[in-house]
């Protein structure tokens with residue numbers, strides 16, 4: 711029997727052990743991956759913070775349940791990772807002005823630096839050659855350098871978390887729904903010939919960031935193996951997940 715992400719969300723909302731057990735088996739490896747990539751610490755406190763039936767990651771899952779869930783999961787994990795202020799801070803307006811001459815695809819390649827992806831990883835995420843990404847990065851660095859007083863390499867990466875949070879918050883009424891980005895990422899549509907869409911995205915860093923986050927989520931699923939029963943056990947213990955219903959109810963004090 712196939713137990714889907716949709717059913718997991720429903721069961722986690724209802725705080726059922728089936729849901730949490732599936733979450734642990736299938737998504738602890740992803741939580742680990744995000745933590746490792748974004749410089750997080752121990753996984754245990756993060757998992758405890760995630761164990762919340764009311765969490766937004768278990769709510770509306772349309773139009774792509776697993777990706778939508780993972781996009782939320784990524785945000786929840788990042789929220790648990792503190793980040794130091796950049797030594798040389800750069801504000802979103804400066805970045806937007808500096809990178810305005812770039813095309814949409816170039817902006818995506820440049821923006822992935824804020825998400826700590828090197829040209830090779832970014833190339834895999836955007837299905838471009840690493841050399842092309844590296845060239846775009848050089849161009850972006852020069853553009854930014856021309857707009858700031860203090861500059862050094864990797865300014866976008868250093869300011870990445872702050873810029874990402876600003877971009878998230880900058881959502882407008884015209885911003886595109888996630889479905890549009892998924893169509894591009896799944897090869898059902900391209901930027902080419904969709905001038906209206908491109909006209910918005912090219913001047914909207916919320917949408918650039920949103921697209922990059924969805925592309926990241928799709929890439930992050932590649933090569934990830936679920937935990938074995940044995941590997942899951944310590945996490946089930948940590949989160950108090952018991953598969954026998956009676957024991958579970960007793961554990962969380964729901965009666966019985």
Ligand SMILES: [Zn+2]
Nearest residue numbers: 885886914917
């Ligand atoms: Zn937008």
